[in-house]
Amino acid sequence: MLGEVLILGAGVSGLATLEYLNTQGTSEVSSYTLVGGKESLSLKKLPQTNVDGRIVLGTDEIPDPVRGDLYDIAVVSPGISPYSEIFQAAQKKSKRIISEVELAYLELPIRWIGITGTNGKTTTTTLVAHMLNEMGSFAIAAGNIGLPLTSLVAKFKQDFDEAKKRADCEKSETFYAFSNGRYEAVVTDEKQEGASEEFPDAFPWIVAELSSYQLENTFLFHPKIACLLNVAPDHLAWHKGFENYRSAKAKIFQNLEKTDYCVVDIDDESTLEIARSLQEAGKTVFVVSSRPEEIFVNFFQGKTDASNLKNAAYLDPDTKHLNLVLEGAHYDIGEAAAFPLKGEHNVRNMLAALSLVSIATRNTSRFKEMPAQNFADALAKALKSCPALPHRIEEVATIDGVTFVNDSKATNYASTLVALKALSNESKVLLFGGKEKGIELTKDILDALGSECEAIVCFGEAGKRCQAELEAFFEREPGEAGEIQKESKSKNKISASKRPEIYGASNLEEAVSTAEKLAKKLRASCILLSPGFSSFDEFSSFEERGDAFNKIVYGLKNKDTKSQKKTDKPMS
DSSP states (O other), X not given: OOEEEEEEOOSHHHHHHHHHHHTTOTTTEEEEEEEOOTTOOXXXXXXXXXXXXXXXXXXXXXXXOSSSSSBSEEEEOTTSOTTSHHHHHHHHTBSOEEEHHHHHHHHOOSEEEEEXXXXXXXXXXXXXXXXXXXXXXXXXXXETTSSOTHHHHHHHHHHHHHXXXXXXSSEEEEEEEOTTSOEEEEEEEEXXXXXXXXXXXXXXXEEEEOOHHHHHTOSSOOOSEEEEOOOOSOSHHHHTSHHHHHHHHHGGGTTOOTTSEEEEETTSHHHHHHHHHHHHTTOOEEEEESSTHIIIIIISTTSOOGGGOOSEEEEOTTTOEEEEEETTEEEEEEEGGXXXXXXXXXXXXXXXXXXXXXXXXTTSTTTTTSOHHHHHHXXXXXXXXXXXXTTSSEEEXXXXXXXXXXXXXXXXXXXXXXXXXXXXXXOEEEEEEOBOOOOOOXXXXXXXXXXXXXXXXXXXXXXXXXXXXXXXXXXXXXXOTTOOOOOOSOSSOOOTXXXXXXEEESSHHHHHHHHHHHHHHHTOSEEEEOOSSBSTTTOSSHHHHHHHHHHHHHXXXXXXXXXXXXHHSOOO
């Protein structure tokens, strides 16, 4: 019984929660109130339902519950910070506040794989769901990747409740509220002797991409396998600092038991520390690294080597093969270059995906008795069939010798640095900017921008601030948008001792136009959209920003094609 429910936020997850509650009826939900917040827009009329409901928009004020003194539960959308006025107001009128992820898990505690990290979440989540389906398991990618988790609950909960009664599941959990707002898990159904070890085939693996926002308000969320890819400064204003942000990411592991798996990429110092703390806490840690020396020297502190490694995935430095070790058994997956995803960052994503999929499938009836090489071949075949994702270092078109690359998914500095490294052999004009986050451009970022870029065009809400910081760092005179004035002394990729040209643009279209002129003047081989900021100043999502970039580029391509046809027309 959920009782009286408060929903905070009228975005995708808020509306998905509303839709789910409408399916439950008065036996589960006595009433609901959706508060959209000050910035919320108008919604359609209240959905048809037997549940008492109301929608309040355009305000952060929280109305009193319909019946009791406090809401039994408040479900908060991921965009709402715990430090915001609306959250604080809801906290005073609710017994407890949880995320949509927590609600979905508590309603459907079946087979969960949780994946988080600053970068690479969507790629890894997509890889895992695709590979599991290719290998005969039923898997659905959901969460931050786009499909709200509560939308899965309505689809599978009835079957789960029936299976629970038959004790086909190991256990199920419920929760109870207390006057001080605390709540705890209580096992309601222990597995009966002789019950099935595996979930029925009708139940999917829920492969959940989880942001720090979504994890912040989880307390009982308990995936069977959880993965942390990396942690770099991002969303610091929302979390009020890096340590809070990192702690939110680490919450993905908080309820895992010894029989569960904590998969951690330890190539980052922050994630290495988390992996060590998990090991010290007695949890089962599966380490991932594109640099295997990190595993032996940094994580195990030289106390183990490949011969007695138990759970790890790594890139062999000599053969460049992807290697997997699961419960001491070794699997050679094949040469990294043979797989469709390129770049060091994708090597790490593939290693993480292989880890998660192998854990989920190796002991199933289909693969349990399979020889090691056959299992490795099955993993390799599934990985090779994975399609590349759009807006991630995606080549759009080549026009007059200049390749346009769409990396709109780069919504933080770390992602931009990954793209620059992946294209290190190209001379680049970078499109940089978007929604202001207020995160300083540190010296290491500025150095990388200088050494990797012939020119940088700053655009959007953050454009002026970034342009000013870049000009101050490189001691350059500002360039006016669209007016390319200076002559380049070098026609090759600049060295770290040289300085990029820096220009400003008010929006993406103007930035592309400026970059095109710069690329011609500097004879650059690549124009890279890798903004380092979110898209919400000009667009509704990074996908919309990427699509807009592609449309602009295709327009230039068509213009170039028409121009060539005119030039090639024979004279009469």
